[in-house]
Amino acid sequence: MKNDILLRALARQPTEYTPVWLMRQAGRYLPEYNATRAKAGSFLKLAKTPALATEVALQPLARFPLDAAILFSDILTVPDAMGLGLYFAEGEGPRFERPLRDEAAIMRLAAPDPTAELRYVLDAVRETRSALGGRVPLIGFSGSPYTLACYMIEGSGSNDWRAVKEMLYARPDLLHHILDVNARAVTDYLNAQIEAGAQVVMLFDTWGGSLTAAQYEEFSLSYMRRVLSEVHGAPRIVFTKGGGGWLESIAASGCDAAGLDWTVDAGDARRRVGNSVALQGNLDPAVLTAPPARVREQVRRVLDAFGSAPGHVFNLGHGISPHARVEAVEALVDEVRTYSTQLRARPS
Amino acid sequence: MKNDILLRALARQPTEYTPVWLMRQAGRYLPEYNATRAKAGSFLKLAKTPALATEVALQPLARFPLDAAILFSDILTVPDAMGLGLYFAEGEGPRFERPLRDEAAIMRLAAPDPTAELRYVLDAVRETRSALGGRVPLIGFSGSPYTLACYMIEGSGSNDWRAVKEMLYARPDLLHHILDVNARAVTDYLNAQIEAGAQVVMLFDTWGGSLTAAQYEEFSLSYMRRVLSEVHGAPRIVFTKGGGGWLESIAASGCDAAGLDWTVDAGDARRRVGNSVALQGNLDPAVLTAPPARVREQVRRVLDAFGSAPGHVFNLGHGISPHARVEAVEALVDEVRTYSTQLRARPS
Numbered sequence: 001m002k003n004d005i006l007l008r009a010l011a012r013q014p015t016e017y018t019p020v021w022l023m024r025q026a027g028r029y030l031p032e033y034n035a036t037r038a039k040a041g042s043f044l045k046l047a048k049t050p051a052l053a054t055e056v057a058l059q060p061l062a063r064f065p066l067d068a069a070i071l072f073s074d075i076l077t078v079p080d081a082m083g084l085g086l087y088f089a090e091g092e093g094p095r096f097e098r099p100l101r102d103e104a105a106i107m108r109l110a111a112p113d114p115t116a117e118l119r120y121v122l123d124a125v126r127e128t129r130s131a132l133g134g135r136v137p138l139i140g141f142s143g144s145p146y147t148l149a150c151y152m153i154e155g156s157g158s159n160d161w162r163a164v165k166e167m168l169y170a171r172p173d174l175l176h177h178i179l180d181v182n183a184r185a186v187t188d189y190l191n192a193q194i195e196a197g198a199q200v201v202m203l204f205d206t207w208g209g210s211l212t213a214a215q216y217e218e219f220s221l222s223y224m225r226r227v228l229s230e231v232h233g234a235p236r237i238v239f240t241k242g243g244g245g246w247l248e249s250i251a252a253s254g255c256d257a258a259g260l261d262w263t264v265d266a267g268d269a270r271r272r273v274g275n276s277v278a279l280q281g282n283l284d285p286a287v288l289t290a291p292p293a294r295v296r297e298q299v300r301r302v303l304d305a306f307g308s309a310p311g312h313v314f315n316l317g318h319g320i321s322p323h324a325r326v327e328a329v330e331a332l333v334d335e336v337r338t339y340s341t342q343l344r345a346r347p348s
Numbered sequence: 349m350k351n352d353i354l355l356r357a358l359a360r361q362p363t364e365y366t367p368v369w370l371m372r373q374a375g376r377y378l379p380e381y382n383a384t385r386a387k388a389g390s391f392l393k394l395a396k397t398p399a400l401a402t403e404v405a406l407q408p409l410a411r412f413p414l415d416a417a418i419l420f421s422d423i424l425t426v427p428d429a430m431g432l433g434l435y436f437a438e439g440e441g442p443r444f445e446r447p448l449r450d451e452a453a454i455m456r457l458a459a460p461d462p463t464a465e466l467r468y469v470l471d472a473v474r475e476t477r478s479a480l481g482g483r484v485p486l487i488g489f490s491g492s493p494y495t496l497a498c499y500m501i502e503g504s505g506s507n508d509w510r511a512v513k514e515m516l517y518a519r520p521d522l523l524h525h526i527l528d529v530n531a532r533a534v535t536d537y538l539n540a541q542i543e544a545g546a547q548v549v550m551l552f553d554t555w556g557g558s559l560t561a562a563q564y565e566e567f568s569l570s571y572m573r574r575v576l577s578e579v580h581g582a583p584r585i586v587f588t589k590g591g592g593g594w595l596e597s598i599a600a601s602g603c604d605a606a607g608l609d610w611t612v613d614a615g616d617a618r619r620r621v622g623n624s625v626a627l628q629g630n631l632d633p634a635v636l637t638a639p640p641a642r643v644r645e646q647v648r649r650v651l652d653a654f655g656s657a658p659g660h661v662f663n664l665g666h667g668i669s670p671h672a673r674v675e676a677v678e679a680l681v682d683e684v685r686t687y688s689t690q691l692r693a694r695p696s
Contacts (some may be wrong), residue, residue, distance in 0.1 A: 162671060165634030169642045212632055213613035214649070244593050245611060263593060265561040284560055286513030294517045301562070323510060 003136045006068045010200065010235040010256050010278045012311035018303060018340035019067035020333055021139070024319035025060040026072050029288075029326060032059050043088055047073050050123040057128045061136065063326070064333040068136050068200070071128060071193070073121055075143030075204045078185045079152045081117035082109055092156075099155030099163075106174050111185035114192035121189075122196040129197035140198030142189050144205035144240075145182035145227065146220035152178065161210055168219065175219060183223040187230045194233045202237040202259075203227065209242020216246055221253060228254035237280055241318060244269070251277045262317030266305035278311040283332070285316045288324035292331035299335040308343045349547075351484045354416045358548065358583040358604050358626045360659035366651060366688035367415035368662035368681055369487070373408040374420050376670035377636075377677070380407050391436055395421050398471040405476045409484065411674070412681040416484050416548070419476060419541070421469055423491035423552045426533045427500045429465035430457060440504075447503030447511075454522050459533035462540035469537075470544040477545035488546030490537055492553035492588075493530035493575065494568035500526065509558055516567065523567060531571040535578045542581045550585040550607075551575065557590020564594055569601055576602040585628055589666060592617070599625045610665030614653035626659040631680070633664045636672035640679035647683040656691045 001007075006019040026033055036056050040046035047053055053072040061069055076094050080086035085097030100106050112118060129138050143151075151157070153164045153175075167175050190201045208220035220240070228236055238250055239259025250258045251273040260269055260281035269279055287298045299314075306312040314336045320329070349355075354367040374381055384404050388394035395401055401420040409417055424442050428434035433445030448454050460466060477486050491499075499505070501512045501523075515523050538549045556568035568588070576584055586598055587607025598606045599621040608617055608629035617627055635646045647662075654660040662684045668677070 160634060160669065162634065162637065162669075165632070166637050169635055169638035169646070209611065212610050213616070215632075216611075242590070242611065245613075245616075262560050263557065263564075263590065265593075268561070268593075284513070284563075286508060286510065287517055289510065289514050290517035298517070321508065321510075 001134045001137065003067055006137050006200065006313060007235065009311060009313050010237070012275060012278055014310045016341065016344065017337050018306075018312050018314045020314040020336040021066050021068035021070065022060075022316055022320050022329070022332075023070075025066065025070060026056045027320055028322035029320060029324040029329070030059055030063070031326075044074075044086065047077075047124075048120050050120060050127045053124040054127040054131050057124075058131055060329075061132075064330060065337065066136065066333060068139050069128060069132055070139040070202075071121070071125055071141060071198065073124065073141070075141065075206070076148065076151055077118060077121055078112065078142060078182065078189055079148050081112035081114075082152075082181075082185070084152060094151060095156045096151060100152050100178065103174060106178055109178060109181045111181055111188060114189045118189060118192070122192055125193050125196040125198050137199035138197060139200045139202055139237075140190065140193035140234075141202040141204060142186045144203045144208065144220060144238075145179045145186055145223035146211075147205050147207045148182045148186070149175065149178045150207045150210075152182075161207065168215065179219060179223045183226045187227045190227065190231045190236075191233075194231070198234060200235050200237065201231060202239065203255075205238065205240040205243065208240040213246065216240075216243070217249065221246070221249055224255075225253045235278075237313075239280070247272055257311075257313060259315065260317060264317075266302060266312075267307070270306065270309070275309070275311060278313060279306065280313040280315050282315070282317040285318050285321055285324070288316075288320065288328040288332070290328065292327055295328045295331040296335040296339075299332055300339050303336065303340050303343060308340075308346075314340070349482045349485065351415055354485050354548065354661060355583065357659060357661050358585070360623060360626055362658045364689065364692065365685050366654075366660050366662045368684040369414050369416035369418065370408075370664055370668050370677070370680075371418075372667035373414060373418060374404045375668055377668060377672040377674060378407055378411070379674075392422075392434065395425075395472075396468050398468060398475045401472040402475040402479050405472075406479055408677075409480075412678060413685065414484065414681060416487050417476060417480055418487040418550075419469070419473055419489060419546065421472065421489070423489065423554065424496065424499055425466060425469055426460065426490060426530065426537055427496050429460035429462075430500075430529075430533070432500060442499060443504045444499060448500050448526065451522060454526055457526060457529045459529055459536060462537045466537060466540070470540055473541050473544040473546050477547075485547035486545060487548045487550055487585075488538065488541035488544075488582075489550040489552060490534045492551045492556065492568060492586075493527045493534055493571035494559075495553050495555045496530045496534070497523065497526045497567075498555045498558075500530075509555065516563065527567060527571045531574045535575045538575065538579045538584075539581075542579070546582060548583050548585065549579060550587065551603075553586065553588040553591065556588040561594060564588075564591070565597065569594070569597055572603075573601045583626075585626075585661075587628070595620055605659075605661060607663070608665060612665075614650060614660075615655070618654065618657070623657070623659060626661060627654065628661040628663050630663070630665040633666050633669055633672070636664075636668065636676040636680070638676065640675055643676045643679040644683040644687075647680055648687050651684065651688050651691060656688075656694075662688070 605626035
């Protein structure tokens, strides 16, 4: 591999500079992405057509010297493959045509065979990996078992996840059954992505942060731990949005790296978990609508907070927004490289 | 006062049981509230008519043995009094007719005279206090300077507070000016509420948790600290939703009590801040759609986590939902009283 700096940072080895990639780096803030998406007709068509998914996965790398590519896909492909019917209403988040509304539907759930129902994802992994030609590593991913369950039960995004919480309190056995199937499915799926060529995998636990501390352990982290214990052959990143309070448990889950959202002070995070895992994050994505000079200033703050010890992967604290300015992203990537190189050169 | 247990708990004095009140305890989950609201025509008309505001503030006390009443009002009355035009679109959150869209509008902002533009609130405080007849204490409140600014700039609620963050990064001077006026206005407003009869006051910092740690200090907590240093004559509670990571700073802000959302483990919270402030919270509001037996079980968990040391005020970790079941609220209040009485009787 020409640039393995991400892999070295995830292994907490010294690197010449801090590697950087951005959650949702192939996305609507890029005009060329919007053009390909228009050609495909929809986000889902784009994600399900390996040649187009490969094309958009490589677009940000043509603009910015990023240190990783990420598979172009969605966090909810697994329940879609289970038959729930993923779709996107225009201008809204993901929805399922057939959310889990009764016990019978829940008991029928089965982990899909990734080489069958999710073959289009594995094809996209293979094609993207091949198109990268060893330039940078390719990251595969899935939603976490709990985050998948949120959408499967609620049928859409939610401010309060009322249907999920109703099940959690009234029928925890049903929720555990869903999570059990999801953990099996996500394990098989990530292992299949690694076999197809993914060199890093990441669990997006977008909604674990809506739980109490005890519920997070019982309904989200314990299932991620199970996935982590059975996914092998590539470093594994866990990101729980809103999970800053539980960082010690996340770091002890068996992951190689923990993602931090922007509300967490990176210096505090490092003090709390020591050198036990790499840390990924955590610039406020909202800074990408600011003038480039402000972006550079905020990037330096994040790098200063993490310090120059090995084991930091620069990223946003959440996915990039469609409103991000291309010149702001350019400033971000450039400043990470320049400033983190300087930091390492300083006598400490 | 017949029942001063809330005041004693806020002063971290021993109490016979743990006092309980619920954020938004007068609300849409109560049929009698919906009847009064229908009579008033709208939420805002209800809040702006002291006799009706008094009526609904007392409704939950007629059903449940709560240990406090809270003024029936809105967190956004201050910017409404500044002329921004608060309104509620049906089924949606608060909005402003004239959000702050340019520098000139921001520079024209002035702290309202609470005895003039907010007289209806002070009348409601007086009338509710009088109707309570010393039964339980009356809590007054306001949105925090930062939370007010969020709605004033954005014009409505938001998932990402994009307009606010744009100003924060590009023109922090303008945001500081708004916060400066808001801090003055909130100080005058809370002091006027206390003078009119409020026996406790609370700052609702609903959106401080969307900031980075450094920004929370600079744009939210520092202005709350200023308010707290000038509001006298009643215990002051600060609640930052999503602020669990910053609890030490909140406890050191000069407040008498810190509110905790449901994601925070109460035992951890107590270990982190010791006995320096009272703690309020923190049952997951979603539990109120569960069967009463489950509600009681979750109430006991929260009480166990806080322990029986003085200085706990039982509450939800966020406002009660319109979907809460009346029998669940009944079970909650009863279990807090029964179980916390038992806890104190146990040899420790």
